[in-house]
Amino acid sequence: MDLFGQVNVLSINRNSYCLVVIDDFSRFTWVFFLFNKAGIVDQIKKKRIARQYSSVRTPQQNGVAERRNRTLQDAARTMLCDSKLLVFFWAEAINTAFYVKNRVLINKSQMKTPYEILYGHKPSVSHFRIFGCPCTLPHLESNCKFNAKADDCYFVGYVICMAYMVDNKKTKQIAESYDMLWLEENDTDARVGLY
Structure with a gap:
C-alpha cells in the first residue's frame, strides 16, 4: 500500500490524500480518499492489515504500489484533460480509473483480470x-x-x-x-x- 498527497486541490469531498491498497496475489486495487494523514490508521484497521515500514525516500521498496499510484494519477490526469472537467474532480477520476483497471487489465501470471482472480468470475464491462x-x-x-x-x-x-x-x-x-x-x-x- 502507498499514500499519495497532499494534493494541492481539495476533492469535492474535501480530501487531499489517497491511500492505494493492492492485493499482492491478484493485483486488485482499492483506493481510499482521506482529508489528512491521520485517517490512514482507521483505514488500516478496517482492512485488518499488518503495518510494515519501508525506509524513508526509498520508493523501490514499495515498487508495486508506487507504480500503481503513478498509473492511477496518469489515468486520472488524462481523463480530466479529455473531459475538460475541473481539477477538483481528481478523486472521482482516480476512483473511475481504479474501477476500470480492476476489470480490464490482465494479470500476466494468471491471464485473468484482478476482479476475476479475486471474485472467481469475469466482470461485466x-x-x-x-x-x-x-x-x-x-x-x-x-x-x-x-x-x-x-x-x-x-x-x-x-x-x-x-x-x-x-x-x-x-x-x-x-x-x-x-x-x-x-x-x-x-x-x-x-x-x-x-x-
Whole structure:
C-alpha cells in the first residue's frame, strides 16, 4: 500500500490524500480518499492489515504500489484533460480509473483480470461509460407539468453496485443513479466553461 498527497486541490469531498491498497496475489486495487494523514490508521484497521515500514525516500521498496499510484494519477490526469472537467474532480477520476483497471487489465501470471482472480468470475464491462460524458438524470416526480423532467449531468464515476455517479449541473451536487440517458456522442467541447 502507498499514500499519495497532499494534493494541492481539495476533492469535492474535501480530501487531499489517497491511500492505494493492492492485493499482492491478484493485483486488485482499492483506493481510499482521506482529508489528512491521520485517517490512514482507521483505514488500516478496517482492512485488518499488518503495518510494515519501508525506509524513508526509498520508493523501490514499495515498487508495486508506487507504480500503481503513478498509473492511477496518469489515468486520472488524462481523463480530466479529455473531459475538460475541473481539477477538483481528481478523486472521482482516480476512483473511475481504479474501477476500470480492476476489470480490464490482465494479470500476466494468471491471464485473468484482478476482479476475476479475486471474485472467481469475469466482470461485466457493458456498463462502462466515457468519463465526463454528458447525460441526463430523470426526476422521479415533478410538481409542475411544464418543469423539466430531467437535469443535465456529467458522468464522474461508478458506485460499486454498478450504479453511476454524476455531477448535476443544476444542483452542483454529485448524485448516484442507475437510470440515465447517455449522450456520449455529444461533443465534449460543450463542457468547457461550465463551472
